[in-house]
Amino acid sequence: MNLTAAKARQLLKDLRLFFVLILLMAVLSVLSPRFLTLGNLSNVLWSVCIIGIMCSGFIYAPITGGIDLSVGSMAALAGIIANVLMNQVGIPWVPALVITLACGMFIGFINGIVTTKFGVPAFIVTMAAKTYLFGIAMLVSNGDMITIMKPKGFLAIGVGKLFGLPIPIYIMVAVIVASHILLKHTVFGRKAIAVGANEVAAKLSGVDPDRTRIMAYVLSATAATVAGIVMASLTQQAYAANAGGYELDVITAVVVGGTSLMGGSGSVAGALIGAVMVGFINNGLNLLNMPSSFHPLVTGVVILLALLLNQGGKMPKFILSMRKRLGDPGK
Amino acid sequence: MSITALRRLILIGLLLAIGLGLSLASPSFLKLDNLMTLLQEASQTGIVAVGFTLVLITAGIDMSIGAVIAITAMICANFLTYTHIPAFAFIPVALGAGCLVGLFNGFFITRFKLPEFIVTLASRGILAGLALLIAVKDADGFVSNVFIQDPVYLGFGGTVGPFYIITIVFLVLAVLVQFFLKRTRSGTNIYATGANPTAARLSGINTDKTIFAVYMFSGFCASLSSIFLSARMMTAMPEFGIGSEMDVIAAVVIGGTPFTGGIGDIWGTVIGTVFLAMIKNGILKLGISPYIQPIVIGGIIVVVVVVDVWYKGFAERLARNRARRRTAEQDRAAA
Numbered sequence: 163m164n165l166t167a168a169k170a171r172q173l174l175k176d177l178r179l180f181f182v183l184i185l186l187m188a189v190l191s192v193l194s195p196r197f198l199t200l201g202n203l204s205n206v207l208w209s210v211c212i213i214g215i216m217c218s219g220f221i222y223a224p225i226t227g228g229i230d231l232s233v234g235s236m237a238a239l240a241g242i243i244a245n246v247l248m249n250q251v252g253i254p255w256v257p258a259l260v261i262t263l264a265c266g267m268f269i270g271f272i273n274g275i276v277t278t279k280f281g282v283p284a285f286i287v288t289m290a291a292k293t294y295l296f297g298i299a300m301l302v303s304n305g306d307m308i309t310i311m312k313p314k315g316f317l318a319i320g321v322g323k324l325f326g327l328p329i330p331i332y333i334m335v336a337v338i339v340a341s342h343i344l345l346k347h348t349v350f351g352r353k354a355i356a357v358g359a360n361e362v363a364a365k366l367s368g369v370d371p372d373r374t375r376i377m378a379y380v381l382s383a384t385a386a387t388v389a390g391i392v393m394a395s396l397t398q399q400a401y402a403a404n405a406g407g408y409e410l411d412v413i414t415a416v417v418v419g420g421t422s423l424m425g426g427s428g429s430v431a432g433a434l435i436g437a438v439m440v441g442f443i444n445n446g447l448n449l450l451n452m453p454s455s456f457h458p459l460v461t462g463v464v465i466l467l468a469l470l471l472n473q474g475g476k477m478p479k480f481i482l483s484m485r486k487r488l489g490d491p492g493k
Numbered sequence: 494m495s496i497t498a499l500r501r502l503i504l505i506g507l508l509l510a511i512g513l514g515l516s517l518a519s520p521s522f523l524k525l526d527n528l529m530t531l532l533q534e535a536s537q538t539g540i541v542a543v544g545f546t547l548v549l550i551t552a553g554i555d556m557s558i559g560a561v562i563a564i565t566a567m568i569c570a571n572f573l574t575y576t577h578i579p580a581f582a583f584i585p586v587a588l589g590a591g592c593l594v595g596l597f598n599g600f601f602i603t604r605f606k607l608p609e610f611i612v613t614l615a616s617r618g619i620l621a622g623l624a625l626l627i628a629v630k631d632a633d634g635f636v637s638n639v640f641i642q643d644p645v646y647l648g649f650g651g652t653v654g655p656f657y658i659i660t661i662v663f664l665v666l667a668v669l670v671q672f673f674l675k676r677t678r679s680g681t682n683i684y685a686t687g688a689n690p691t692a693a694r695l696s697g698i699n700t701d702k703t704i705f706a707v708y709m710f711s712g713f714c715a716s717l718s719s720i721f722l723s724a725r726m727m728t729a730m731p732e733f734g735i736g737s738e739m740d741v742i743a744a745v746v747i748g749g750t751p752f753t754g755g756i757g758d759i760w761g762t763v764i765g766t767v768f769l770a771m772i773k774n775g776i777l778k779l780g781i782s783p784y785i786q787p788i789v790i791g792g793i794i795v796v797v798v799v800v801d802v803w804y805k806g807f808a809e810r811l812a813r814n815r816a817r818r819r820t821a822e823q824d825r826a827a828a
Contacts, residue, residue: 229610276795280802283752285554285610286742287795293739294791300784410618413611423611453634455731459622462615469607 179419179435186442194449202445208396210441211330212237212389216412217419217433218334218341219385222378224416225345226371227358227425228277228284230379232269233386234408235295240266240390241400242303245310255316263387269295270383274376288379292409299402307401310394320395330392337385342430354378358425410461415440417468496808500749500801501761508768511775519778527774529655533725535770536663537718538737539763542744543663543670544714546762547707549745550674551687552754555708556613557598558715558741560620561591562734565719567624570639570729573646574629580645584720591716594620595709602708603701617738624731639729650725659721664763666714671759683707688755743790744769746797769793 191198216233223230240262247258269291276287310317322329345351356364357371365371394400417423418439419432443464447456516523541558548555565587572583594616601612631637641647651658674680685693686703694700715734723729748765750757769790776786 276799280799281753282798282802283554283610286752286798289556289739289742290791290794292791294788294795297784297787297789297791301782301788305784410614413614423608453626455622455625455628457622458618459626462618462622465611465615465618466601466607469611470605 179432179439183435183439183442186439186446190442190446190449194446196449197446202449206438206441206445207328207331209444210437211334212393212396213408213411213415213437213440214334214434215330215337215389215392216386216408217415217437218337218430219381219383219388220412221341221345221416221421221428221430221433222354222381223284223288224421224423225354225358225425225428226375226378227361228375228378229288229413229423230270230273230382230386231285231288231409232273232291232295233382233389233412234404234406235292235299236266236269236383236386237390237393237408238400238402238404239295239299239302240387241310241394241404242299242308242402244316244391244394245308245400246302248313248316249310255313259316259391262391263384266383266387266390267380270380271376273383274379277379278372278375284379296402303400303402305402307399307403310398310400317395317398320392320397330396333388333392337388338430338434341385345428345430350374350377355426355428358427360426407458410458410465411440411444414461414465414468417465417472420472422472423469496805497749499808500804501764504747504749504761504764504768508764508771511768511771515771515775515778519775522774522778525655527778529652529657529660531770531774532660532767533657534773535766536657536659537722538740538744538769539663539766540659540666540718540721541711541715541737542741542748542762542766543666543759544707544711545741546745546748546750546757546759547670547674547683548711549687549750549752550683550754550757551704551707552690552752553602553609553687553704553707554613554752555598555711556610556738557594557617557620558711559734559736559738560617560624561594561712561715562719562722562737563624563731564594564620564627565591565716566723566729566733567627567629567731569646569720569723570629570641571627573641573643573729574639580643584646587720588713588716591712591714591719592709593712595707595712596705598712599701599705599708603704621731621735628731636731641723641727641729646720647724647727649721650727657725659718659725662717662721667759667763674758679703679706684755686754739787739790739794740769743794743797746794749801751801752798 187197196202216237220230220233243265244258244262247253247261248255251258253261273284273287273291276282277284319329319333324332345354353364353369353374354377356367356369357374361371364374393404413423415436416428416433417436419429419434419436421428421433440461443460444457447460512522521527541562545555545558568587568590569583572578572586576583598609598613598616601607602609625636628636629639649658653661674683682693682698682700682703685696685698686700690700693703719734722733744765745757745762746765747768748757748761748763750761772789772793773786776783776789
């Protein structure tokens, strides 16, 4: 009985997000007649795919009580590595992508090791990783925007269609579903939540927190690599400066989706809705001819607002009363 | 000799070794001009790093400093372009803006108990956006370059004797803050807040006030360095300072202030900034690809932190062994 009640509450929470999303769509379609056109919505879809794929792995970092700020740089570097392997070294595209994925996993592994075994705050380690990965990407690509014209198989990942739908959508749905199952229905998912909620208790019940955390960073970097490959294939270019800003978008999506940055809770479905919302907001700003400067400004405000609404504890009265009126799923 | 003193000595030794290597590799390195430019670059990071060190001692972090530099530059640019208010009148306003950002950060951190890095990361995004928004635009709405001509303002980029003014300001600031940290009650409160906030609160320290103060000071320092930066460059761009927080973090980490809070001082930060400036200068002098700079800075942070943890463990093991040997000797003497 309790279980179903909890499930209903969780569903309500996810649905509440859904209502906000529909509200946002309604507002945007009133504000701009171009919003509800097929061409525009498919534009939104591309950015949602990239952010969604990143979120599917990224979410494990905050769930285990950490953060991964290197996802943007990792994605940019992945495109550049893949291009070098395919078009300069001349490896066929499938093994080239496998090597690229392995590189991503390795970098996630390093992030995890430095965070856990050396007790360095995750945001410092991953911020440093963001910096040096960007440097490596610049060094390898010589700072140029590289156009990728071949091989065909690689380009098909981004622009190809299957049963009338673009392939990136299948990839996003696949990784989101996999991530959801991993979080909710496997031992690893339970461990990740336990480590994030209470590390000492998790350790006492036989979970190895370090190993779980390292795995979380590997997952995060791997998802970022996949996103980077899809992005490179979609835009047919690899560019180091593509890196900037994605981490803020991904954090926004995850936080809006109800994942706590303090660890111990998270929702992949929520993050997906968050990703759609971020896509709509960015698209809306473009359609309304807002200067690009509005982008980080709005993202920053949305993060703070979402955190305030998620957060328990010391709250000013007006937020508490607002939460009561909206129906607090935490109670 | 204590562990920290030995670490500092090793750092100074490394600094001298790198300096020697660079002067052998590049003859122009030891020229007075180059050394003064190096110190000036170090001071640019250093002024921000002084404020950042205080934040780090309270076990916090301030990711918004780079964006504070940008917004301060844009505020000054607006005053210089659209008004005739003298520099000495609007510079306090610009410095106040930095403090205001600190106030904003402190409010969200103390009042809502949100993680420091996410609050300051969000305010970094907001400020970077605001900086572009208030940037001076031309008729077509594109950001235009501001050429600063105000002689008083440009005076901040000037020199006194061989030294740049910013270098002198940095050293004075470092001495003052070091004195403040070690010799005043408020300084002790900062250490106490970082070492154990609960204990600090129970012993009557207003930790919230302390946190407000350090974030405001951090914002102030970033604003101050921004004014020197735009004065030296004779222009102000909304990209100023964006990403410079990594330089500051690297300098402070090299200086030996850990992320755990409660430990650290300004001397380490001063050495760290000079160290970093020398490495950047060396990359330039040796004609290595400038793209290697972010790799070096990101790499340094990871390597220094890892070595520090190893070094601390090593020193503790050494001390334990020494203590054990001493008790064994005492036992033998007693027998």
